[in-house]
Amino acid sequence: MNTIISGATLFDGTGRAPIENGVLVMEGSRIAAVGSAAEIARPAEAAVIDAEGMVVIPGLIDAHIHLELHGMADTYQENLVEDKLRTLRAAKEMETTLRSGFTAVRNVGSANGIDFAVKAGIAEGYTKGPRIITSGKIITMTCSGTDYFAGMYRVADGVDECRKAAREQLRDGADCLKVMATGAVMNPGGVPGAPQLGVNEMRAVVEEGLKLGKHTAAHAHGAKGIANAVKAGCRTIEHGTMADSDAIKAMADAGAYLVPTMCLHGIFEAHADQVPSFMVEKSRAMQGRHVEIVAEALAAGVKLAIGTDAGTNYNYHGQNFQEIMYVVTAGLMSPADALVTATKHTAEAIQLGDSIGTLEVGKRADAVVLDGDPLADITILGDPERIAMVFKGGRRQF
Ligand SMILES: [Zn+2]
Structure with a gap:
C-alpha cells in the first residue's frame, strides 16, 4: 500500500531548509520518495492525502521516559498500584505519547518487566504506541533509596555482579x-553529586551490551560520575546537572550524548507543597546552573538528545514536547535546531539513526503532520488540535 502526503511543507530533519509544496511517498513501512512536487514521480496507485498548508516533520523522539510511572505527586505511591493495573495504565500512556507526535521513545528503567510487556503488546497490535527501546531494570550499587521505586532497580556490587545484572x-x-x-x-x-558505580563496574555492563550491539545509558548528575560513565563507555549521559569543564570535555571527546531533561526544573517548584520535600530541596540546590552548563556543553561540541523523564512527579506522558519547548525558550536552540535534535540527533543517540529520525528515502515512514508551522511557533507541538496526523511505519495512527 502506497500513501502520498501532498502539498505540505516538508521539514525533513536533516538540517536542510524546508521544502515548500512537498511530496512524501510512503511505500509499505518505508519512505520511497521525498522532495518537491516538481521533482517527485508519484506511483500510479496510492492513497493521496492533501496536506496543503500543513507542515510535515519526522516523528518526534524522547530518549528518557519511565512508562509505568504515572506522574503521581509522590513517586512512592506508584508502588501501591498493582503491576497488572500499572501495565494497562502504561499501555494507555504510550497511546497518548504516540498521539502527541512521539513515534519513538527510549524507556530507561521500569519495574518488574512492565516495559517488556507494553512493548510486546504494541508489537502484537493490542494497543497503539511508539517504537520502544527499553532498558529493563536500572543497575545500581547498594545505596539508600532504591526501595522507593520497588522493582525498578537491580542492585549489583562489583564487576561480576554488574556483568550478571x-x-x-x-x-x-x-x-x-x-x-x-x-x-x-x-x-x-x-546524593546526586556523589559517584556510585565505579568505572570497572559500569564497563562490565557496557561490554555485555556491546556484545549484542546495545548501548548503555548512565544516570549522572555529579562531574566525577559523568567522567566515570564516559570512561566506562556509556553512550548517553542522563541529566548532567553538575557537569564541570572536565566532564564536558570528556563527553565531547568521547562523542557521548547529553540528555539533560531540563523540563523537570519548574515542575517540583510548581508543586512544592505536594512533591516530597527531599526532592524539592535537592532539585532546588542543583538546577540553578543547569542551563548554563548545557550551553557550555553545546559550545564544546557535545551532542544533545531530547529527554523528559516523563512519568515522574507531575511530568505526564504525552507532554513530551515540554523539553523541546524548554531548549527553545531557554535560548539554547532555534526551533529548527530543536526539531533536528528531537528527531535526527535523538534517533542517533538511541542507536536508531539508520532507520528513523529524518524523512529520507529508505527510512521507516514515521512522520507527523502539523496544522501550523513549528518554526514560527514551537508551542503548537503542545496543542493536540494542531497534531493533525501521526504516521508510524507508513501507517496512519491518528
Ligand atoms: Zn529517569
Whole structure:
C-alpha cells in the first residue's frame, strides 16, 4: 500500500531548509520518495492525502521516559498500584505519547518487566504506541533509596555482579542498559553529586551490551560520575546537572550524548507543597546552573538528545514536547535546531539513526503532520488540535 502526503511543507530533519509544496511517498513501512512536487514521480496507485498548508516533520523522539510511572505527586505511591493495573495504565500512556507526535521513545528503567510487556503488546497490535527501546531494570550499587521505586532497580556490587545484572536485562529483552553513575534526586538519601558505580563496574555492563550491539545509558548528575560513565563507555549521559569543564570535555571527546531533561526544573517548584520535600530541596540546590552548563556543553561540541523523564512527579506522558519547548525558550536552540535534535540527533543517540529520525528515502515512514508551522511557533507541538496526523511505519495512527 502506497500513501502520498501532498502539498505540505516538508521539514525533513536533516538540517536542510524546508521544502515548500512537498511530496512524501510512503511505500509499505518505508519512505520511497521525498522532495518537491516538481521533482517527485508519484506511483500510479496510492492513497493521496492533501496536506496543503500543513507542515510535515519526522516523528518526534524522547530518549528518557519511565512508562509505568504515572506522574503521581509522590513517586512512592506508584508502588501501591498493582503491576497488572500499572501495565494497562502504561499501555494507555504510550497511546497518548504516540498521539502527541512521539513515534519513538527510549524507556530507561521500569519495574518488574512492565516495559517488556507494553512493548510486546504494541508489537502484537493490542494497543497503539511508539517504537520502544527499553532498558529493563536500572543497575545500581547498594545505596539508600532504591526501595522507593520497588522493582525498578537491580542492585549489583562489583564487576561480576554488574556483568550478571546486565546479562539478566538482556536475557529479558532489553534493547539497551541503564546504570547509576551517581546518586539521584528522587531517592531519599541519594546524593546526586556523589559517584556510585565505579568505572570497572559500569564497563562490565557496557561490554555485555556491546556484545549484542546495545548501548548503555548512565544516570549522572555529579562531574566525577559523568567522567566515570564516559570512561566506562556509556553512550548517553542522563541529566548532567553538575557537569564541570572536565566532564564536558570528556563527553565531547568521547562523542557521548547529553540528555539533560531540563523540563523537570519548574515542575517540583510548581508543586512544592505536594512533591516530597527531599526532592524539592535537592532539585532546588542543583538546577540553578543547569542551563548554563548545557550551553557550555553545546559550545564544546557535545551532542544533545531530547529527554523528559516523563512519568515522574507531575511530568505526564504525552507532554513530551515540554523539553523541546524548554531548549527553545531557554535560548539554547532555534526551533529548527530543536526539531533536528528531537528527531535526527535523538534517533542517533538511541542507536536508531539508520532507520528513523529524518524523512529520507529508505527510512521507516514515521512522520507527523502539523496544522501550523513549528518554526514560527514551537508551542503548537503542545496543542493536540494542531497534531493533525501521526504516521508510524507508513501507517496512519491518528
Ligand atoms: Zn529517569
